[in-house]
Amino acid sequence: MKTELTISIDAIDEAALVKRREIGDGMGAVVCFSGVVRGREGDASITAIDYEAHEEMARHQFGLIFDAIEQRWPVDSVRVVHRLGLVPVNEPSLWVEVTAAHRAEAFAACQFLIEEMKQKVPIWKKPLPA
Amino acid sequence: MIIAVQFWSYFADFAGCKKTEIEIENGTTLAKLHERVCEQFPKLAEAKNSTLKAVGVNYQDDEFMLSDGDEVSFFPPVQGG
Numbered sequence: 001m002k003t004e005l006t007i008s009i010d011a012i013d014e015a016a017l018v019k020r021r022e023i024g025d026g027m028g029a030v031v032c033f034s035g036v037v038r039g040r041e042g043d044a045s046i047t048a049i050d051y052e053a054h055e056e057m058a059r060h061q062f063g064l065i066f067d068a069i070e071q072r073w074p075v076d077s078v079r080v081v082h083r084l085g086l087v088p089v090n091e092p093s094l095w096v097e098v099t100a101a102h103r104a105e106a107f108a109a110c111q112f113l114i115e116e117m118k119q120k121v122p123i124w125k126k127p128l129p130a
Numbered sequence: 131m132i133i134a135v136q137f138w139s140y141f142a143d144f145a146g147c148k149k150t151e152i153e154i155e156n157g158t159t160l161a162k163l164h165e166r167v168c169e170q171f172p173k174l175a176e177a178k179n180s181t182l183k184a185v186g187v188n189y190q191d192d193e194f195m196l197s198d199g200d201e202v203s204f205f206p207p208v209q210g211g
Contacts, residue, residue, distance in 0.1 A: 035211045051210075054138055054203060058210075060187035082210060094211045114211060122184070122203070123210035124139035 001070045002077040005062050007055055009085040012092045017081065024076045027099050029106040033114065035094035037087050045130035048088045054122040058082075061121045065113055073105040078113065082123060093125075131156065131198035133163060137174075138205035141181075144173035154196065160185065161192035163202060180207060 002022075014034065023030065037049050062080060069075055081095040096113055100106040117123075133152050137145045145167075152166060160183055168175035183190060184203045196202070 052139060053210075054136075054184075054205070057184060057187040057203070117210050118208065120189070120208065121210045122138065122182075122205060122208050124206065125209045126139075 001066070001075055003063075003066045004077075004079040005059060005066075006081040007053060007058060007084060008081070009083065012081050012083055012095050014092065014095060017079065017095060017097070021097070021099075022077070023099055026101055027076050029098075029100050029103040031096075031098045031100075031103070031106040031110045033094070033096040033110055034092040035114075036092050037089050039089045041127040044127070046089065046127040047130050048086050048128045049093065050086050050126040050128060051082075051084045051093060052124050052126070053082070053084055055084075058121050058123055062117070065116045065120070068116070069109045069113060072112070073100065073109045075100045075105055075109045078109065080113070082121075084123075086128070131196075133196055134199075134201045135163075135167060136201065136203045137171075138203060141174060141177070141205055144177065145171040158196050159192060160190055160194040160196060160202065163196060164192070164204070167204060174204065177206060181205070182207065 077099045079097040083093045087093045096110055098106045098110045135152055136149045142148045182205050185200050
């Protein structure tokens with residue numbers, strides 16, 4: 001399984017990521033997910049979220065999640081981008097792409113990755129009030 | 131032995147610093163170090179039950195036996211995405 005992980009303060013360029021997509025022979029499904037900063041956090045309006053990470057540990061924990069996906073589903077590739085620092089409302093903080101032969105494993109692996117990330121990858125957010 | 135301790139997210143605000151060093155005796159567990167940290171930084175004691183603990187890049191449980199040079203992180207529940 002091919003994996004690519006980017007953790008960066010740079011804005012996520014979804015068009016560029018899609019342009020670089022490589023689909024292996026026999027792959028019939030590409031699942032993409034963008035996590036976008038909402039304008040509200042609870043009852044409060046916000047302008048942005050400031051993301052912080054224990055980056056070395058985050059990379060290791062993402063690696064463990066990739067390993068778990070590879071053992072569980074016949075997935076061809078996983079690409080993950082997580083942005084750090086200030087991410088304005090309506091901009092993506094997370095981008096995930098999974099390619100597989102069929103949609104079932106692609107959707108399942110994508111959902112698993114995000115759920116596991118929210119439990120184990122040391123990234124935190126601080127909403128900035130409007 | 132000396133253990134490097136790091137605090138992440140709002141735990142750094144609670145502690146008033148992002149990192150410190152704590153001297154412990156041989157045979158000290160992660161739980162015992164956590165108790166020492168909570169004594170030294172009382173605001174962290176308020177979040178003790180929800181604290182996540184890692185040594186290096188791996189989560190470890192309370193019984194983990196610390197070694198000289200270990201880097202220990204204490205942080206609140208993660209919130210990626």
